[in-house]
Amino acid sequence: MNESINTGEKFREQYRLVADFSGNEPVVTDLERFRTRYLASAIGDLLFQEDRVARKMSFELIRSAFQQSGAWSESIDPLYRAIGKGEVGGFTVPAINIRGLTFETARAVFRAIRSIEGGPVIFELAKSEIGYTGQRPMEYAGLIMAAAFQEKVQGPVFIQGDHYQVNASRYREAPEKEIEDLKYLIQESLDAGYGNIDIDASTLVRLEPEDLREQQRENGRVTAQLTHFIRQISTGAGREKNHPVSVGGEIGEVGKENSTPAELEAFMEVYQEHLARLGQREEGISKISVQTGTSHGGVPLADGSIKKVALDFAALEALSRLARERYRMGGAVQHGASTLPEEMFDQFPKVGTLEIHLATGFQNLLLDHPLFPKELYQKSVAYLKEAHKKEWKEGETEEQFVYKNRKRIFGPFKKDLSLLPEKAVKEIMQSMEERFILIFKKLGLSGTRSVIDRYFPGGE
Template sequence: MKLQDKYEQLDQANKALLAVNFYNFETLSAVLKAAANRQVPIILQSTKRTIEYLGLEVTAKLARAATSQYGVEAWLHLDHAQDPDLIQRALDAGYDSVMIDASEEPIEQNREITRKVVEMAKPYGASVEAELGYIAKLGQSKDEVAFTQPDEASQFVEDTGINALAVAIGSAHGFYDKEPNLDIELLAKIHNTTPAALVLHGGSGIPDTQIQQAIRNGIRKINLATEVKSGFMNTLRDILAQSDGIDLRKEFPPAITYVQELLENKIAVISE
C-alpha cells in the first residue's frame, strides 16, 4: 500500500501513524521492534544528516532489509529536505515519501518549489509532504508565532497537489522550555478545509492528552526524533559509566531496549 493510500485509510478511521527518525542500525532496530511488538505499521524517517552519515544507498537498503527482517509494514520517508537534488536521489533510491521543506521561504516560493517536487515524485508514485507556517527548528526561537491558517493551507494544498502537510499549531522541534499548548481548534479548522494528511512535527515532549486530541482533530502523522536520540544516548552514557567492556554488541542492547519501550508507549498513546 502506498503511504498516501494509508493516509486516506487513517483519515476514515480517525487514526494516526508514528513517524520515527533513525540514525543507525541500533535506533532503526528499536523502531521496528516496537512496531513489531505492537503489530502496527510505522514510518521510518531519515534526514540529510543521517544520509550524509550512512550514505544514501546504505540508509535505504538498511531500512528495507531491517523492515523485512522484522516483518513490519513500514514506509521510508525523507524528512526536512531542502535540496531538490537530494529528493531526486532519494526517489531513485526507492523512498516511499519525501518532504520538501521550503517553509522559511515566502509562501509563493514555497508553493513553487513544492509544486516542482510533486511533479518529480509522480513517476515514482511517492507521497510528498510540505510545511506551511513556522515550526521552530533546533536552535530557533520558540517564541515566534506564525501558525498555519486554514485558508492558506487549503489553497496551498490545492495549488501544489501534496499528500501531507506539516502544520504549525504550537509544536516545535527539540526539547520544550515549557509545556506546549497545541491550538486544537485551529487544527480542526485546517482539517475541515483540506484533504491532505496533516502532520505534527516536534512530537517529543507533547503531553499524551494533547497528542490524542490532535489525532481526533485531523493529525495523521506524528513525528518523533529528539526523544529517540536523547533516550538512546543517555542510556548508553549510563551503561558505559559502569562498564569497561569493549563489545558493542553487549553495550548497545540496553539503549536499544530503552528506545523500543519508549516507542511502544508512544504507540499505545496514539492507538487509544
Template sequence: MIYQNEDQLKEGCQSILDWREGDVRILDERSFQEELIDDLIYTAVFSPDSVIQEAAAFLIRRGAARLGIIPASIQSLYEAMGKGEVSGFTVPAINIRGLTYDVAQAVFRAAKKGDAGPVIFEIARSEIGYTRQRPLEYACAVLAAAIKTGWRGPVFLQGDHFQINAKKFAAEGERETQAVRDLIREAILASFYNIDIDTSTLVDLSHPTIKDQQRMNFTLAAELTALIRGLEPEGITVSVGGEIGEVGGKNSTVEELQAFMDGYLEELERRGPTLKGISKISVQTGTTHGGVPLADGTVAKVKIDFEVLQKLSETARARYGLAGAVQHGASTLPDEAFDRFPATQTAEIHLATGFQNIIYDSKSFPGQLRAKVYDHLRSELKGEWKEKDTEEQFIYKTRKKGFGPFKQELWELSADVRDEICAELEGKFAFLFDKLKINGTRQLLDRFVKPVDVPLERPAALKG
C-alpha cells in the same frame, strides 16, 4: 565483519546468497537473517571500498525483496484517509540519527508485538548532513533491520524536510533549488517513495495578502512535485507532503492552508493537468524542533493548540481530500499529549529528538564516549554557542551533530550496551504506537498498500 574486498564478500555469502542469474536468491534464510545481514550492513556503511559498499547494499535491498520486504509509498493509505474510509490513528514518522541499524530493529520489534501497521522511517535534508547518512545508507540500515527482526511487508522510507534554505535561496536561488532537486533524485533511487517538500521557509509575511505571502512556497512546491512525478518508478505514486508554516514560527491558520492549496493546485495543473498533488500538509501549532532547552538542559513544556490542529486536518480532508495535517517537533512533548493526536485526526507526527535524548541520556551509554562527543562539540561547534545560552543549553542544541563524527564508534559499541539502549527505545516506541492507535492496524497495510518491487541493476562487483 566489514568486508574489505570482493573475495571476502563472496566468501562470506557462499552457500547463503546466490546472484549468478542476475537477481539474488536466498539459499539459507536463517544464516542470512541471523549472521550475514550484520556483516552486509556494516560493510555497506563502513567498508573503505565504495565498490564493495555498493555490492553489499545491492544484496541487502534485493535480499529484503526476496523476503517480501518492499519499500513502499503510503499514498494509497493516505488517499483512503482523505476519503474517510479509514481513521482513528496517527502515523508516526521516526527520524533515526544514530545507531540506525539497532534503533530500526527496536522499531520493528515494537511494531510486530503490537501488530502495528503504518510506521514511517525518515531522515531530513539537514540530518543527512550532520549524521553522515546518505539516503541509500539509511535505506539499507532500515531494510537490514527488517530482515534481522523478521518483519515482512511494506517499509515506508521518507525524505523529511527536503527544505529550501531561505538565506541560500536569497543569495543563489537556482543553485539552492537544484540542490533539493538533486537530493530528490538521489532519494527516489534509494527507494524513498515518500518525500516531504518544505518550501515554507520562503513564506514572506511582509506581503499584504495571504496568497502573496504563500506564493513562492506553493509555486516551488508545485515545481518540485512535478519533478517527483517525472522520477517515480512505474507503478508507484510517491506520497508527497507540503508545508505552510515553518516549525517554530507562528501558528498556522485555515486561511493560510486554503491560500497555499488553491495556489498550489493551480500551479500544479499548469505543469500537467493529470499530475497528482500532495497527500498531507505540515502545519505549525506551537512546537519547535528539538523542544526549547532551559538553562539546566531540561526541556520546557510546550502547549500545542489542538483546536487549530483539528480544524486544519478537517479542512485538509473535506476541501482537498488530503489525509490531514502533519505535526512536527512532537517527540519531546509530555506523554499525556500523544493520545490527543488521533482524537484530533492528525494524519502524521514527526518524532526525532526524544529518541536522540534516550540514547545520550541512557545509563548504559558509555560516559567516556559521551564526554568525548561533548568535548568535540565544545571545540568544533563553539561558533554555534549563543552568548545567552548556558553550557547545558549549548550541549542540548548541538549534540545531534555528534552522531556523524562518532558514527562508527556508536555502531561498534558492545552488543550488551546497544541492546540495553535499544530496550529503552523499544519501550518508548511501544508506548507511542499504543497512544497513536496504530497497534492492531497491520491489516490496513495488506488492504490498502500494494508494494511494487522495483528492479535494481546488478553492481560491477557481482557480475561475472
C-alpha cells in the same frame, strides 16, 4: 578504477556462498544463512567500507534479501488518500527519525509495532540530518531494510525523506542551483527505495505582503515544481506495488508563528495553479505540515530542562479537517513532537492529526541512558565545544548549548557507537522498545495491522 575492481572481486568472494553475482545486481540465494552468518558483515560494509563499489554492493545484497523475504519499500499514499476520503481513521501515523544505531533502533520499532498488532509507521531522515549523522539515503534505507529482514517483517516498509528543505539564502543567490540540488537528493532517495518525500519550501514564505497568496507564492510554486519532478521520475521507481510516491508540503516553518486555515487555502490555490500550468494530471500532495506551537527538539532552559509547550490542538484539528474535506489529503502533520509530555500523545488521533514526527526524544533516551558510556559522552561533548563553538550563542548555558547541538555527534562518532558493549545496546533498545509501544498505543495504532493488509495486499 583498478582498485575498485579488485575490491569488487574481493566482495564477491566474501559473499559467494550466499549470493549470485552473475546479473546486474547481486541476488541472495540463501536467505537464512545470509541472515545468521553474513548480515552483520554486510551492514558493516554498508556503514564503513571506503570503496563505493563495495558499499553499493552491500546495499544491493541487503535489498535483495529484504525483498525476497516478503517485504517491500512502499509509498504510504494509498492509505493517506483513503483517510482523506473518510474510509479509515482513528489513528496518527508516527514518522521516526533515527540518527544513530539505526539498524538496532529500527529493529526495536518493528518489534514494538508487531507486539501491538500495529500497522503504519514511517522511518525518515531529514535533509539536515543526512549531514550531521553521516547517513546518505542508500545507507539509511539499507539499514531499515536490514532491520526488517532481521525481524522477518512481511509487508510494506515506509521510508521517507523528511524536510527536503529549500535553503532560503542560497535560493535568493542562485535559485536554479538550489532546486537542482534538491532534485538530485530526491532522485538519490528514490533510487535507494524511498517511497515518500516531504518537500519543505516554507522557508520561502514572505510575511511582508498583506495578501496571503503573495506570502505563500514561492512556497506553492516551488512545491508544485518539485511535486511535478517527482511524478515525472518516479513511475515504477523500483517499488514493487508501483503506488505514486507520497509527497508532502509545508505551510508553516516549525518554531515560527502558528498556521491558519486561511494560509492553507492560500497555499493550495497557488500550488494547484502551478501544478495545472505544468500540465500535471496526477495527484498532488497527500498531506500538509503545519506549525501549532512546537519546535524541533524542544526549547532547552538554562538548567537543561525543556520548556513546556502550549500546543494548539484546535488549530491542528481545523487544519486537518480542511485538508481532508476540501483537498482530499490525509490531513495535517505535526512536527517536533517527541519531547512532548506523554499525556499529550493520545490527543493527536482525537483531533484527526494524520502524521506526527518524532526524533529528539529517542535521541535523548539513547544519550541519557544509564548504560550509555560516560567516557564516550564526555568525549562527544568536548568535541562539540571545540568543533561547534561558533554556534554557542551569547547568554546560553553549557547545558543549553550541549542539548541543542548534541545531535551533531552521530556522524563523527558513528564508529564509536557501533562498538558499544552488547549488554548496553540490548538494555538501551529494550528501553527504546518500551517507549515506542507506549507512544504507538497512545497514537491509536493497537490492532491496525488490518489497515495495512487492506490497502497494501501481499503481506502476511
